[in-house]
Amino acid sequence: MASMRDIKRRIKSVSSTQQITKAMNLVASSKLNRAKARFNDTKPFFSATQRVIGNVVKGSKGVSSIFMRESEGKKTLVVVVTGDRGLCGGYNSNVCKTGMEIISKKADACVIAVGNKAREFFRHKNVKIAEAYRDVSEKPSYSEAYTIGQKIIDMYEKGEADEVYFVYTEFITTLTNEPKAIKLLPLDPEDFKGDDSEPHSSTLTIYEPDEEAVLDYVIPKYINTVLFGGMVESAVCELSSRMTAMDSATENASEMIEHLNLVYNRVRQGAITQEITEIVSGSNALE
């Protein structure tokens, strides 16, 4: 049995760990509230952009854009969004696994890693990394999404990639979030036809300067918006899973301390009993 001093030391170390996890939990939950507010602010822009593209695509039959050409799926680019730091449950590894699933099906694939954890994961798996970004995960800004979007479009236009997937984490509730993969490029017109509820007089719509110019302008914007939306959503997920992970860590630490206290008391009791027995037997021997 461990000595009293060892157990005491153990309790001390667990409770200082608990203090850290508790603090991280609090920090994550206050950051989460802010991230959630940002997430709600980005939604209207995203849905409005999607609607405009939908209208343009629907209203303009036979408009060709390089962003809509058929792809052979030979050179795949996967954009994976993770956090920079760990200690947030399965958040990072879940996204990376989803990304890996796509990559393993493709012959030639490379990765744009957003967040330190994605870079480490794919470097370990020997996947080619086209570009890695860090220090963006917790508070993504639109200009960062713009830089990444620009890089994607650049690679797509140069033919270094002929299809692009985007893997991020979808926020469902604070306790559940799920990794999600969407196809970013080439754009599938079918994707936009579904959200058509009202009949549109789109044939009458004027496009300035013309339909193709509008599409070529709006689609990169759309990609940036999707990236930005996904990054903001992932940030919310990272913080919420860190919060839940730290919450359960704090709880586990409490349980552990409780158990250790029990053992400590038992050992202490044992020591006292032993001492009494020794004294009694000692005095008995003197008589």
Add this chain to the structure above:
Amino acid sequence: MANKLSLKIITPTRNMFEGEVDMVVMRTKSGDVGILHGHQPMVTILDYGVLTIKNDGEDRQAAVLGGFAEISSEGMSVLTDAAEWSNEIDVVRAEQAKERAEARLKTVQANIDVQRAELSLKRALVRLSLGGRK
């Protein structure tokens, strides 16, 4: 005035404006365009420029830095990467950006730098044109 145009200005990070207005004047790629209630559906690309909202005889101006506008039967939405009301513009910062861009244009280097400098000069000029006359 019964016939008003419902206008939304949305940037990636905030809903800048939402409401009924008399008229919107904006800078598109092909020049200034004024939009009234009941305009034909239109999608247009915006240039860097000043957007003026006219409502009940009052003007409200914002610097709009690119983006596009969609006009449908329900109203008009302006989607832009960045936009600022005239009172939000940081004149000092815009002034510095202008000087920086001008300095960079004088020392011509690679092609891409010139483009970027020209764009940031344009942005700074739009901001200054509004911020100066607050």
